[in-house]
Amino acid sequence: MEKVLEVRNVTKYYGGGSVVAKALDGISLSVEKGEFTAVMGPSGSGKSTLLNVIATIDRVSAGEILLRGKRLTEMKEKELSVFRRDQLGFVFQEYNLLDTLTVGENIVLPLNLRRADYQESRKKLEQVSEALEVADQLDKFPGELSGGQRQRAACARAIITDPALVLADEPTGALDSRNSKKLMETFRSMNRAFGSTILMVTHDPVVGSYADRVLFLKDGKVWNELYRGDRSRQAVYREIMAVSAALGGEGAFMEGEEPLAAETAAPMPEGTSVCYGGPGMEGAPAAGEGRGLMGKDASMEGEVSKC
């Protein structure tokens, strides 16, 4: 398989003088073509920083990043913007779409920035907006869309240029669980139908369970890695829960769980601490339970980290 992305020994410091924060600590990883990778980890572990340096909107302090064999860390500002325009697609938690542009204009914007042919842009727009179910919304402004529709539109914009790599930082952060799942289905279908390589940061184990592979970060390093293989999503979800419990201990996913807590809310009888079964993810544990579970299992650290 072709390696799309290679991160080698990347270190990133923030600040200067006496107050230096090490956001990334000699991290190395690689992503292959067509892979759907999720990055998880406790708050402050460097997930966003990692994504930002790959996205070239932030510079590394040491180490190098290669995309399709090209060394990003050596490029000049001007080349970098061309690189972003031509090779990358973005989906962020918010501020994704330009509020002054219509949804359609937002989606074709990357093509316009490339000065692509107008007719071809139209065709491409039709294609991706159909695939991401936003074809009816093209003439509306983002403010008139629901959060889920907005994120799907952002996805459409991210893949309209057929980028080498789609980067997403908590794309479901502002969505409820239903919409989160829908967006993840979208990611999956982008991944399958368009062959997009996706690198996604998330707090949410449910969201993470859609990926082919989950990277766990801690203190700016890859702490664990998890492959889906042929397993079901439930199995992956369970494993994510276990790893993250071991990784962060109690509260590791507190923030990420908020939407789940609010929406999934499948009422669970007192005492049923684990309830992984059931169709789909409807049986995911409510926030309180999850936390309780993690707290309990925090002692299993050594065991889990081996898997």
Next chain:
Amino acid sequence: MLRKLAIRNVRRQLGNYLIYFMTLALVTALLFAVNNIIYSDNLAVFVVDEEEAQMVLAMATVLISAVVAFVLSYAGSFMLRLRKQEFGMYLTLGMSRGDILKLFFLENSVICIAALGVGAAAGLFFFQGFTAVLMNLLEIEFTIAAYSPEGMLRTALLVAGVFFFASLASAFYLKRVSIYGLLHGAMKVERKVKHPYVWFVVMAVSLAMMAICGLAFFREVDAIMLEGHRMDKAMGLLLILGIFLLLFHMGLAKGLVSVLLRRPGLCSRGAGTFVLRQLSGTLSINSLMLGCLAFLLSFAVIGADTSFIAKTMLDDMLDQEAPYDILCHAEKSKNSGFLEEAEKVAGEYMEIRERLSYGIYRSGGHEFNEFTGWYQQYVEEGRGWADFQDVFMKLSDFNKIITPLGYEPVFLEGRFLIVGTALETSQLSWSDMIFEHKGKKYAFQDCRTDYPLLCYERFYVILLDEAVADMECHEEYAAYRTAGVKYDAAELWERLHGIVLRYRRDGGAYNCGFVLREYSKLEKDESAAVLVLGALFTAGVFLLLAMAILALKTLSAMGEDRRRYEILFRLGLGEEGRSRALFWQTFSFFLLPFAVPIAMGIPAAMVGQRIMELGNMEGSIDAMPVIAGSVAFVMAAVYLLYYMAAYLIAKRAVRVG
């Protein structure tokens, strides 16, 4: 605590506050200057006999102040909008509305007091320095020595009033708005312009109507100059032009961009769509404001042009009205002593180099006057022709007095020459006329209206000396050329005027008089100074306000724009591309209300040229484009500088570069 917050906030939004502050200070300075001119003692001397003038000027300041007040309260609301979310946050954190109002007032007071101080200081400079430089450049003798307390007081009151007005509007808003409105005010849903094509048509029609009004105005200028039409029609045309100017800009703001947006194939490449969308939102919401700005700016441009054109005209008129240093005349039969006495008095003030004497003769007939038809009505009313006798001048006399002024001597071969002092003289078909005198016939040679004023008749006839010889000399004239020494023209004028009054009392009628060139010049200089200064200060205030509004409008949106430019950055639009997008976004906004007004200089210059052409001021025709060009250049330069400042602040605000 409150004070700390206020100071921190001011510091954080320094760029915006700087523009707000500078606007306030500059407007204060300009108002200060205008008020000082109006209420200065020196001007009072000149204005005393025309109370109307002072009233007009006072009304002008009130008008300017009203515009200033409106605009500044608008600016104040920008400042408020800029900080809406911040205030909303304070409210959610439990600060009371009263606290926030106090905070807002505190900040605004600090700014206002500082602006008053700086403005007054700058006003001193403007007032003395700028006036001195300007008057020097224009070669006008006009100095205002003292500041007028009344002017200062008025300025302070005006600014305080404006401040109060602006704060009141903001306070009213803060009092009423909901927390949600404050917090989420920025997240409004973009609205599409309804019926952009209708606006497009409005724009096109307005443009056509502006052209038509302009042409009609040109024709009306001719009618005023040649046929003595009154000014009201021309003024009406200007008003209509102004209304269409407003409509044109509204149509442009609402229509053009939206129509372009509906043609995505045309200009969506690069960041085109983005820029258009950025513009379309601001333009359509602010279309009325932009139209008003265009109106004000046109007023500024045309006002400045007109004042300079009038200034040139006044200079030319001096040569027309007072070609000689002194020109005295007296009716021969009654008071020939006047000329000698006047000469003696004048001799005390200056060295007389040359005296040119000439006379005006009457034949006793009235053929020429009858030919004009001008007096028919009076004659029919029973006044008889005795009052409207034809007047003649000897050819030798005429040549004697025109050649020193640089005119070619005239040759007549048994013909007559009509010299008119009124333009309408040239409208008559004199060539039909044959003049018979003592058995000799004289045909028409020429009718001229371009000679200076050498005889106070509506027109006079030049004939060969021998034809005039036996006529009765009715009036005697004496034209003096003197050594160009400075003297107290006002005092001499008073003394000569005293003599005139004495003779008139004795003579019982209008039968003698004089023109003192130096004194006419003083009078004209003062008119010119008031005109030019008034127009320039008004233009300055309007220009400044327009720029301030545009800058504040642009910059107050930058908070939201920063996010948008951040997205563009992520999508891979390089620094250059973002700079370009920001440039087009801000520049188009700034240019929209300014382009047409600045172009107004062209028709203004053309009207000026036409007036000069018709008014026998050929020498000044070439000056018109220079004047209009200079005004346009200076205004554009000021505008551009201000724009550059706004652009650089905006660039920093959206973190481009």
